Amino acid sequence: MFHDRARIRVEAGRGGHGGLSFRREKFVPRGGPDGGDGGHGGDVLFVADADLRDLSFFQGRKRFRAEKGGPGRGANKHGADGDDVVLRIPVGTQVYSDDGQLIADLAGARSMMVAARGGSGGRGNRRFATPTRRAPRFAEVGLPGEELELELRLKLLADAALVGLPNAGKSSLLRRISNAKPKVANYPFTTLAPVLGTVDSPGGRQLTVADVPGLIEGASEGIGLGHEFLAHLERARLLVHVIDMADGDPAQRFALIDHELGAYGAGLDELPQIVVLNKVDVAGEVPFGLDDPRIRRVLRTSAVTGAGIKDLVGALFQLCPPPPETPDVPEDGIVEFLVYRPRPSGRTGFRILRTDRGYRVVGSAPGLEELEEALRAAGAKKGVEVEVDGGTLVLS
Ligand SMILES: Nc1nc2c(ncn2[C@@H]2O[C@H](COP(=O)(O)OP(=O)(O)OP(=O)(O)O)[C@@H](O)[C@H]2O)c(=O)[nH]1
Ligand SMILES: [Mg+2]
Known part of the structure; x- marks a missing residue:
């Protein structure tokens, strides 16, 4: 099963209490204060991992708690910091608060965010000693860690996405152009979950192309499988609209899918498209005269004979130019995530x-x-x- 959503609870560790202690020495009846500070509570962090494909890990576990900070002790011993919990999530995961607000978007590999901050440790009584108060009989308690309910939603990051009716040959084409091996069969809804493939250009560039389950009429209202996966098209830069030429009027089939894209919203019906008229080996010359500014290219292909496949790869690279600026990767290799809503400091x-x-x-x-x-x-x-x-x- 492919899971692109998860609801989880994250609990950062409480800070350790400051130590309340006085030095004990032979012949010194009342030694000075020597309570050390409490340790910092552990954080709960997310790290985007390019090797992960979905959020299925979170179907089994829903609650994640970082460790508490250790208490400060006598002889100025500070408590140990609590261990962090580091949760790996797939690249493209968005983090929402439980009231549905987007908090962060981990759109780059190795981008990282602190989901719940651990509480700071309390100061030990030694730190409250002053010339007039030599024996403070109190110490701070550690601060609580943040606790949050979060929703994770994965939206795949692909340069281009294949769309079309079931059985049009989307997966067959992805097998042809990329390293991915999605299942192909002669019945609708063979593909049940999105598949990402990497396409290589002769010049060494790479593109990712997503194959999502076929759409049918009413998909945007929840009919069939497609609508659950329409969200994964949102971040594509280009749609590859695959039409089975051996199956009726291509312009009519184009309009059907186009209507669903428009009804879903989120700008899917504004994306540039390549129209791929597939199964040319069995269909012969079927005319397709649609004039639409979004259609940048019309290609005729056969996933069986390989006809037109080279042109398709060429068009993909041409219509998905390299992104203008590559974000600088800082020295520690951690990429900043995009913050949509700064959280209150919790102070x-x-x-x-x-x-x-x-x-x-x-x-x-x-x-x-x-x-x-x-x-x-x-x-x-x-x-x-x-x-x-x-x-x-x-x-x-
Ligand atoms: N003759 C011919 N058959 C093709 C071509 N491309 C795909 N097919 C066949 O069409 C059927 C469906 O192909 P798939 O690639 O599974 O289609 P799909 O669009 O991924 O279908 P869903 O996953 O159900 O949406 C399979 O039997 C393929 O072998 C083609 O160019 N020519
Ligand atoms: Mg398929």
Whole structure:
């Protein structure tokens, strides 16, 4: 099965609590504060991997949690940073928030994004020592990590995509022109999932061409298989419209598919096209006189005899010129992803300190409900004393 969607939950690690500790030495009754800082919580990251084809990995696992930061300890020992979780996704995956907003588009191999940021570790009590406060009896708790529900949607990145009615010979043509070996058979809907092939030019350039399941009338409304896969045509630069010449009036068949492309929207009916009149070996000379500014080339081919195949490859390279600028790959090899919606920083106006009696809230404390939730998440148990704004409350 080809999976081009997945819903998952990502949870970054909480930062480790700062240490609350005092030096113990022989003959030193009250040593100085020596609580180390908590470690940073692990992040959940996405990395676009050119070797992956779909999102099937996420059908089995839906929840991903990065490790917590370790707590700071006495003798100024800092807690260890939590391990990140690195999730590999296919190139062309778009990341959406649970309210349907596009957050990021990982359109380049090795592009990478932090999906959920780990919380920073709390500072140990040693860091709060001042000349007037030599023995701070509190330390910061670590901040919570981000937790998000995300939807992943794969939209294949291909230079050109083959479209047409079932059985027109799309897969046969892809076998002819590329390294891909999609299944070919004499019945409709042989191809059930998109297949990508790489086409080589004599000059050494390469193009990727996608073969998607055949479209039928009503595809844009969900009839047949095609509509689920129309999204994969959105990012193609060129459509190769394959028409079986041995099967009725080509202009009428062209119009049928064209109507579905238009009804789907997303600009599919504005893409330049090569019209490929296939099965010339059995059809003979069928006229095709359609005049349409989108049709850049009309070719007659046979996937069986190989007639017209060279012309098809030539036209593909001519009509898919190399992209004008290649993005610079930075030294670390990590390509930036496109950000559509910057996330709020997640900073809150308050921090929770752990004291030797309970907890203290500094900064502008939020409403009681949110505060209680934050305290519980920081590990505060029922009955514990919390100092807020000069007063004390007991967690119920
Ligand atoms: N005679 C002849 N038969 C062809 C040609 N191209 C494809 N065929 C045959 O047409 C049938 C369908 O070919 P496919 O390549 O599977 O067609 P498709 O467009 O991928 O079909 P779907 O995957 O169902 O959408 C197969 O039996 C092919 O052998 C051709 O140029 N000439
Ligand atoms: Mg096919």
